[in-house]
Amino acid sequence: xxxxxxxPHESMELHEALNFKTxxxxxxxxxxxxxxxQELKALMQxxxxxxxxxxxxxxxxxxxxxxxxxxxxxxxxxxx
Numbered sequence: 001x002x003x004x005x006x007x008p009h010e011s012m013e014l015h016e017a018l019n020f021k022t023x024x025x026x027x028x029x030x031x032x033x034x035x036x037x038q039e040l041k042a043l044m045q046x047x048x049x050x051x052x053x054x055x056x057x058x059x060x061x062x063x064x065x066x067x068x069x070x071x072x073x074x075x076x077x078x079x080x
Contacts, residue, residue: 004064011065018058025051 006014028047035041 006061006064011062014058014062014065018055018062021051021055021058025055 025048028044028051032041032044032048035044
């Protein structure tokens with residue numbers, strides 16, 4: 001089955017969501033080093049795991065955009 005492409009405005013909104021989610025992932029990952037409460041740290045780690053999965057899902061949808069830009073297969077080094 002041929003998957004339809006996204007409309008230009010949908011592509012831009014998806015791009016913005018992907019950028020926002022990537023920024024949130026980086027922030028959660030980096031802030032874990034500053035948190036001493038184990039419960040909060042566990043919650044932040046759960047957010048990192050879920051955000052990574054959500055970014056992968058958004059990247060799969062982004063492949064249907066009418067314009068193509070290279071999307072890395074893995075997060076940038078700042079998120080490791």
